[in-house]
Amino acid sequence: MIPAAPNSITCMSFGSEMILLFGTEDQKQRYLRSVCQGAKIGAVAVTEPDAGSDVLNVSTKAVEQDGGYLINGSKMFISNGDIADFLLSRCGLTNPDAASKTARHSVIVIDGDSPGIERNKIHGKTGDQSHDTAEINFSNVWVPKENLIGEEGKGFECFMAFSTGPGPILLPRAWVWPRAPLEMALKHTRKRKVFGKPLSESELVQDENWQRCNMD
C-alpha cells in the first residue's frame, strides 16, 4: 500500500507554525489551544488554480472593509480543506501594486463556517486516499481585522516560515511516495509468470532503466 497516513497526520496542525511565530496572544488562545487539544483542525490555503509552485502569483484578493477584510478568490488542492475549522489563507491584500511581489500578500485566518465559503472535496486522486483534499471558493467572505497574522504585506515571510517548518517531516514523505509504487511494481514483475517465466525476466522489463531501479 502506498503510505498516506503520514500526510494525514502531519496535516492536522497545518498552519499552526504561522500562528505560533507571528500570531497575537488572542490568536494563539483561539486557535493553537484547540489544535493542541485535538478539538480543531487547521489548513493552509495558498495554491490556486493558476498558481502552485509560483506562490507569489496568487491572486485571491482581501480588500479592507468595515473594520475587516472582504475576501474573494479560489484555492486548489487544500489539505484538510473540506474538514478544517479554520484556514490560513495567503491573499493578495491591500497592496497588490507594491513594487516587490514579496510585499503584496498577507496571511489571514478564515473561520471555516464563515458565510461565503464553498468547499468541494476532490475525488479520484491516484494516491493519498486517506488525506482530505479540497477546492475552496471565497465569495465576499468577511473577516475581522484581528484575523490578520503578523503585519500586512508580510505574508510571504510567514509562508516561508511555514514551508521550512514541516520540511523535515515532509522530506521522508517525498522519498517514500515514489519509492513505494516502484517497489510494488518490482514485486509484481517477480511474482507474475508470463510464458512460463517471471515477468521480470522479459526483455523490456530487463531494460537498463529497470536494472538501475532494482533496489535489492
Ligand SMILES: Cc1cc2nc3c(=O)[nH]c(=O)nc-3n(C[C@H](O)[C@H](O)[C@H](O)COP(=O)(O)OP(=O)(O)OC[C@H]3O[C@@H](n4cnc5c(N)ncnc54)[C@H](O)[C@@H]3O)c2cc1C
Ligand atoms: C495531496 C496534495 C496536498 C496539497 N496540499 C496543499 C495545501 O494544504 N495547501 C496548499 O496551498 N497547497 C497544497 N497542495 C498544492 C501543492 O502545493 C501544489 O500542487 C504545488 O505547489 C505545485 O503546484 P501545481 O500543482 O500548480 O504545479 P505547477 O506549479 O504547475 O508545477 C507543475 C510541475 O512543474 C514543475 N515546475 C514548476 N516550476 C518549475 C521550474 N521553475 N523549473 C522546473 N520545474 C518546475 C513542478 O515541480 C511540477 O512538477 C497540495 C497538493 C497535493 C497534490
